[in-house]
Amino acid sequence: FDVVDLIRTKRDKGALTTEQIGWMVDAYTRGYVADEQMSAMTMAIFLNGMTREEVRDMTLAMVATGTRLDFSGLSKKTTDKHSTGGVGDKITLPLAPLVASFGVAVPQLSGRGLGHTGGTLDKLESIPGWRANVSVDEMMAQLESAGAVVCAAGSGLAPADGKLYALRDITGTVECIPLIASSIMSKKIAEGTAALVLDVKFGSGAFLKDTEQSRELAKVMVRLGEDAGVATRAVLTNMNVPLGLAIGNANEVRESVEVLAGGGPADVVELTVTLARHMLELAGITDADVEGALTNGQAMDTWRAMITAQGGDPDAALPVASEHHVVTAERDGVLVEQHALPFGIAAWRLGAGRARKEDPVDHAAGIDLHVKPGDAVTAGQPLFTMHTNEPARFERALEALQGGYRIGDAGEAVQTGGPLVA
């Protein structure tokens, strides 16, 4: 094939064949198709879309560029969860041990944060000694023993995606349903999970802000999963308001441990329990006392086993920043707005996130919210506290928060983080 012909086809709203897509993805991964050519192709896909068959072919072509894991030798069923990413989204931390505590294997191959959305591995690396790199043999052993493993995906699974995603990131072609769906599902299909629950976000802090677009993304991904033999479900969740009270890394681990101890913010508990029920149902367990497992120590025991197996000390003190800045209410009233995106950007600017893949993160940096939308406040009351090890960062974080929250009067409409839309 000549890649220029394929670009022309897509540019002119034509459809590519299975063979053409397979060839193109493989040739790009090997470096025979240049970044410039693939940029033109991704923009043509962005503008003109893909048919259902093309999205399926694209996904399977990306899977074929790498290795596939096989969990069929395990004595347990596997279920996994994937979130399209949000601000304060630490759900994997309490969820993986919660579900695993019912005898299901939960392999969570996760990523690092880029931009305003955090990464699960960055959060867990706040725990002294914990390591993200686990060999396949270690992963299998840990799934049999602890039941859950959260680790780095490694470059062997769908390597085409890593290259393509980096290209999309710098060419304005991230927010595209066929490309997001094939990117996420290629990794999940390569991972070899038997079942998958997708947490598809909508709202200001999500990749796709529009609910209908998020619903469409969810449908496309569920179809891709089902077609590839993965039992797949999706829930749509609201990402207009940060999830929980902690945004950062170490503070999100602290909040997750609170949930595993039977406490924690109501929205984090609700989403954890909802996703756990779906994951367990897909694994054939319909009568689990999910709430009970959070209050009776069952999920906490699995958390401790999971962290210890990867070298972490679940009892070690988590890093604390040297500098703190408290923002207080300027008047009496009700907090009516608290927008996920500005809070995510502010936490990132405090050092919790990275601008480039190779940047380090400051595990102690972040924001603790003290109030949520709907809470009454009085003048001078703390609204949130910012943490960093570099005080020069406060100013830029505060700039990001201009207009990010608002105190109104009692009776005004309040921005909500829920409810879940199934």
Ligand code: URA
């Ligand atoms: N997450 C991914 O893994 N890929 C995308 O394209 C978007 C979000």
